[in-house]
Amino acid sequence: MVSKIPNSGTSIFTIMSQMSAEHGAINLAQGFPDFELDPQLLDLVAHYVKKGANQYAPMAGLPALQKGIAAMVMDCYERPVTTASITITSGATEALYAAITAVVNLGDEVLVLDPSYDSYRPAIQLNGGIPISIPLEGTDFHMPWEAIRKAINSKTKLMVINTPHNPTGTTLSKNDFEELNRLMKEHPNLYLISDEVYEHIVYDGNTHWTAHWLDCAAKRVCVTNSFGKTFHATGWKMGYAIAGEHWTNEIRKIHQFLTFSVNTPIQHALADYLSEAERYTNIGKDYQLRRDAFVKAIEGSRFTLLPCQGTYFQLLSYKKIADKNDKEMAEWLTVEHQIASIPISVFYDEPTDVSLLRFCFAKNVTTIQDAGKILCKI
Numbered sequence: 001m002v003s004k005i006p007n008s009g010t011s012i013f014t015i016m017s018q019m020s021a022e023h024g025a026i027n028l029a030q031g032f033p034d035f036e037l038d039p040q041l042l043d044l045v046a047h048y049v050k051k052g053a054n055q056y057a058p059m060a061g062l063p064a065l066q067k068g069i070a071a072m073v074m075d076c077y078e079r080p081v082t083t084a085s086i087t088i089t090s091g092a093t094e095a096l097y098a099a100i101t102a103v104v105n106l107g108d109e110v111l112v113l114d115p116s117y118d119s120y121r122p123a124i125q126l127n128g129g130i131p132i133s134i135p136l137e138g139t140d141f142h143m144p145w146e147a148i149r150k151a152i153n154s155k156t157k158l159m160v161i162n163t164p165h166n167p168t169g170t171t172l173s174k175n176d177f178e179e180l181n182r183l184m185k186e187h188p189n190l191y192l193i194s195d196e197v198y199e200h201i202v203y204d205g206n207t208h209w210t211a212h213w214l215d216c217a218a219k220r221v222c223v224t225n226s227f228g229k230t231f232h233a234t235g236w237k238m239g240y241a242i243a244g245e246h247w248t249n250e251i252r253k254i255h256q257f258l259t260f261s262v263n264t265p266i267q268h269a270l271a272d273y274l275s276e277a278e279r280y281t282n283i284g285k286d287y288q289l290r291r292d293a294f295v296k297a298i299e300g301s302r303f304t305l306l307p308c309q310g311t312y313f314q315l316l317s318y319k320k321i322a323d324k325n326d327k328e329m330a331e332w333l334t335v336e337h338q339i340a341s342i343p344i345s346v347f348y349d350e351p352t353d354v355s356l357l358r359f360c361f362a363k364n365v366t367t368i369q370d371a372g373k374i375l376c377k378i
């Protein structure tokens with residue numbers, strides 16, 4: 001068999017998690033919380049399982065959950081979206097795959113800003129598209145607007161952005177948002193996927209500049225989200241795509257044959273759970289405490305912290321400590337010091353080493369403090 005994605009091997013998340021388990025390390029590599037979900041959400045799931053809501057859900061999602069999502073989008077961003085523009089998917093991963101598949105044809109170019117989440121490029125390639133990688137710029141990983149403008153040509157079909165951004169923890173600024181709005185106007189055939197799975201995890205009172213606010217949102221924008229990230233349940237693989245109705249129709253045709261529909265009792269539970277706004281508005285406050293605990297825990301260490309404006313990832317530079325490349329450094333820390341992280345070079349298409357490691361602080365404060373003690377000794 002000829003592989004359609006020959007360069008795609010075992011993901012670094014699997015490799016580091018396995019290595020972490022083998023060496024009894026604290027796993028701050030893979031992005032998943034190690035604390036329990038809200039018992040009320042667990043009770044709702046149990047309730048619906050026992051009540052017999054265990055057969056196929058409607059293909060595009062349970063109407064009650066679509067309505068709950070529309071209400072949340074209204075509440076957070078004052079944007080009215082119809083249920084006809086919301087598709088419930090198996091995690092944001094499926095939403096991304098279906099949205100990419102819907103627009104990308106053979107030979108289409110797709111702009112991807114590196115470092116980038118690892119599912120974008122294979123999804124583009126599997127559809128015969130050509131990912132065009134553009135690195136975020138500078139030590140603060142800002143948006144490379146000039147390079148983006150230069151890269152756009154008649155073959156450019158789609159751009160994928162991610163805010164708050166994994167792995168850098170940066171967020172789109174007001175200026176970036178305005179620049180994006182202008183860019184989308186200048187290129188009326190360009191589609192945009194805005195991966196906003198960390199939409200509720202923004203710090204220090206800053207605004208989440210969402211693609212929902214773009215002037216072209218109703219026609220050429222798809223926003224992808226994840227209940228796994230929002231409600232600390234990554235294993236449930238519950239996500240959704242919000243796109244213009246025309247794009248949504250195509251997304252649903254693909255979703256129909258990828259999964260058909262997703263977990264019924266969990267959709268019921270989430271629909272009920274969304275009825276109280278604090279359940280999503282408090283997420284950022286909770287993670288800010290964990291971020292601050294991590295920052296405090298590594299005070300006095302030789303690692304240098306990069307600013308973290310959103311997500312539950314913290315980048316640390318080890319330039320003052322070692323001249324290893326980041327993969328070697330991540331392995332060394334796991335094997336010799338029992339702390340696992342992710343080297344950020346893996347989020348690039350071109351080999352790039354910026355001597356940075358990504359640590360996930362979606363952990364109990366005791367785990368964070370134990371990790372800090374180790375990092376301070378290095």
Ligand SMILES: Cc1ncc(COP(=O)(O)O)c(C=O)c1O
Nearest residue numbers: 091092093117166197226228239
């Ligand atoms: C930026 C980004 N997009 C998408 C996803 C996938 O989300 P899900 O687990 O809901 O498929 C992740 C998961 O880590 C992510 O970090």
